[in-house]
Amino acid sequence: MSELSASLISCSHLTMAFGNKQLFTDLNLVIRQGDFFCLLGANGTGKTTFIKLLLGKEIPTNGKIELATELHNASNIGYVPQFRNIDANYPLSIENFVALKLSNSLKPWLSKKEKGLVTQALQLTGLTAKRQQILGKASGGEKQRAYLAQAILNQPELLILDEPTASLDKTAKYEVLETVKQLNETAGTTIIFISHDWDLVNKYGKHYLEFDSGQYTTGATADLGGK
Numbered sequence: 001m002s003e004l005s006a007s008l009i010s011c012s013h014l015t016m017a018f019g020n021k022q023l024f025t026d027l028n029l030v031i032r033q034g035d036f037f038c039l040l041g042a043n044g045t046g047k048t049t050f051i052k053l054l055l056g057k058e059i060p061t062n063g064k065i066e067l068a069t070e071l072h073n074a075s076n077i078g079y080v081p082q083f084r085n086i087d088a089n090y091p092l093s094i095e096n097f098v099a100l101k102l103s104n105s106l107k108p109w110l111s112k113k114e115k116g117l118v119t120q121a122l123q124l125t126g127l128t129a130k131r132q133q134i135l136g137k138a139s140g141g142e143k144q145r146a147y148l149a150q151a152i153l154n155q156p157e158l159l160i161l162d163e164p165t166a167s168l169d170k171t172a173k174y175e176v177l178e179t180v181k182q183l184n185e186t187a188g189t190t191i192i193f194i195s196h197d198w199d200l201v202n203k204y205g206k207h208y209l210e211f212d213s214g215q216y217t218t219g220a221t222a223d224l225g226g227k
C-alpha cells in the first residue's frame with residue numbers, strides 16, 4: 001500500500017455563502033503535499049473565494065479550512081495571477097524583474113544568497129539563458145515564466161496559479177505548464193491550478209475540485225474522462 005503524503009490543506013464541513021448565494025456547502029477535502037490540484041468551475045462559482053478562504057482573507061459561513069504549519073508563513077505561498085502583458089518599453093531585464101520580489105531590491109547590489117535565489121529561480125523556470133533579456137521584449141511565455149520565477153523566489157511550499165495561461169497562445173501555454181510540472185516533480189512544490197482549460201487539466205492535473213451552481217465534486221483528474 002502506498003503511503004499518503006502529508007496534508008497541507010484540510011477543509012471540513014466548509015460552507016460559504018454571500019447573502020442568498022450559496023457557493024458550496026459541507027465541503028470536505030484534503031490537499032496533500034506534492035499534489036497538482038486543479039480548481040475548476042464556470043465564472044462566478046467560487047474558485048477565487050475558495051483561495052481567499054485558504055489565505056484567510058474571507059471567513060467561512062460554516063466549517064473550517066486548516067493549513068499545515070509551514071503555510072502559516074505567507075512567504076511559503078507563491079501566487080501567479082492571470083497573464084498581464086507588459087509594455088514593450090518596460091526596461092528591466094528578466095533577472096532584475098525577478099529580483100524585485102526581494103524585500104531590499106532597491107539597493108544597488110544583491111548579497112551572495114540573494115543572487116543564488118535569483119539564479120535558482122531562473123534555472124527552475126528555464127530562463128537562465130534569457131536572464132539579460134529586456135522583459136518588455138520577451139515572448140508571452142517568457143514573461144509569464146518571469147512572473148513564475150518571481151513567485152518561486154522564496155521557494156514556496158505551495159504555488160497558486162490563477163488562470164496563468166489565459167490569453168497565451170498554445171506554445172506559450174505548454175511552456176508555462178511544463179515549467180510548473182518541473183517544479184512540482186523536482187522541487188516537490190504543491191500546485192493549485194485554477195483553469196478553464198481541459199487539455200491542460202487532463203494533461204497536468206492529479207486531483208481536482210469543481211464547483212457547479214452551489215454543488216461540488218472532487219476526485220482524481222484521471223476520472224474526469226478527458227472532459
Ligand SMILES: Nc1ncnc2c1ncn2[C@@H]1O[C@H](COP(=O)(O)OP(=O)(O)OP(=O)(O)O)[C@@H](O)[C@H]1O
Binds near residue numbers: 021023043046049050
Ligand atoms: N465579497 C463578496 N461579497 C459578495 N459577493 C461576493 C463577494 N466575493 C465574491 N462574491 C460573489 O460570489 C460569487 C463567486 O465569486 P468568485 O470570485 O469566487 O468566483 P470565481 O469562480 O472565482 O469566478 P471567475 O472564474 O469569474 O474568477 C460571485 O457571484 C461573486 O459575485
